[in-house]
Amino acid sequence: MRSQNTRSVPRDRARSRWCILIPFLPGCAGGEPAPPAACAPGEELFRGRCVAPAARHEPEERIDRDNVVAFGAPLTRLSLPDPPRSGFRIIAPPRTLPPGAETTFCISWPFPAIEHKTVYAARVYTTAGLHHSNVIARPVDPDLGPNPYPDCHPGADDPYGDLPAIIPDVLFASSTQVVGREALVFPPGMGFTLDTSREISTNIHLLNTSPEDAVIEVAYDFFTMPLSERAEELVPFVMNINDFLVPPRATRSVGATCTTFGGNIVSLMPHTHRYADAFDVDVVREAGGEARIYEGGAFDLEGDIEVYRPAIALEAGDSIRYTCRFRNSSEHELRFGLGDNEMCTLFGYMYPPEKQFAAVTRVDGEPCTSFGIGFFR
Structure with a gap:
């Protein structure tokens, strides 16, 4: 340890001496x-x-020019930055809802022509009123042809209805009722690669909680990088409890423990509604032991996406346990569903693709069934 009285060469003088010897x-x-x-x-x-972080691979000069796909009237309430210089933007038609109204519907877009097809970051821009949306890409229906943009053929927004024959790309899933912006940026070297022969669609859920008419505007940006920059290919995974009940004026936890096939968890996002009081996620090791990896509090309008650096490594046979605690302040039973009901869903991205899974618990309290959909890739 150097004493305080020891004299040392100033850093800039030392650097200048080295620069004489090695100018580069x-x-x-x-x-x-x-x-x-x-x-x-x-x-x-x-x-x-x-x-x-979302501009990590943005080039100095724009390489994707005709890369905005928009339907409906021009946006008047959202102030958007320039579209990605490498990537693309999709814009939903604005929708006006009366006070207290709620609606779900499908919107679709074709992919624009883009140079690079590996997505490393995505961002949603929204006014108040977006409850949630899951943006996916599926193959064009061979019988019906392309979607009637911005409308959809039946089932175009169903991400898991045709498994394992069709494994959808999931481009972005937003947190519940987030307002303003929410971004998902993967660690360097990670991303998912698009199949642009497919088409984009989303099941969009709108809810106007204000006492006045609301004009709801939503747009998405996707930032892309060259395939050569991708060290790990990411895929989505999902876990869901399809049925549960929370009595009126009661607090109850709903949860499941689901086996995985190994792999590495890069991000997590819980999905609940306004009665959620907590959301916890643990890794349960087959060899023994467990660790808390996510701890969420009561429902709010902030983003809930968590990205892990480093990724959380799983061995085959390890399980993920997730628990939703609901505080039912209403006079009616809470069940799984839209409207004034609840959901207990966990979504995220992982690698490698062959470890991709989807897990479902038919009724709370029953065993969870995990499907290794990555084996069908």
Whole structure:
């Protein structure tokens, strides 16, 4: 340990001496700029420079130009940044809902022409009124042809109705009733690759909780990188409890423990509604032991997406246990469903693709059944 009285050569003087010998060192004239000591809040250090994570692979010059697909009237309430320079934007038709109204419907878009097809970040922009949406891509129906954009053929927004014959791409799933912006940015080197011969659709759920008419506007950005930048290919997984009951004026936990096939968990997002009081997720090791990996509090309008660096490694036979605690302050029973009901769903991304799974518990308290859909890839 150096004493406080020891004299040392100032860092800039020492660097200048090295620069005389090796002029191409970072920070020397003729060399690359020295990396910053620290990045501003909301930025990350990537390849020697501070960047917004979603702009990690944005090129200096735009490479995707005709990359916005929009239907309906122009947006008047959302103020959007420029579309991704590498990637694309889709915009939903604005919808007006009266006070207290709720609706679900399907919207579809064709893929625009884009240079790179590996998505490493996605972002939703929304006014108040978006309850949730799950943006997916499925093959064009061979009998019906392309969707009648922005409307949909029957079943176009069902991500798991044709498993295992059709494994959908899941482009983005938003947190419940998030307002403003929500982003999902994977760690460097990770992303999912699009099949642009497919078409995009979403089951969109709108809910106007205000006492006035609401114009609801929603748009999505997807940021892409060259395939050569992808070290790990990501796929979605989902876990759901299809039926449960919480009596009026009661607090009750609903949950399941579902076996996995191994792999690595990169992100998690819970899905509940306004009666949720807590959402906890644990990894239960087949060899013994368990660890809490997610702990969510009471329902709010903030984003709930959690991204893990490093990823959470699972061995074949390890389980994921998730628990939703509901505080039913109403005079009616809470069951699984839309409207003034609840859901207990866990969604996320993982790798490698062959470990992809979907898990379902038919009724709360019954065993969970896990399907290794990655085996069909």
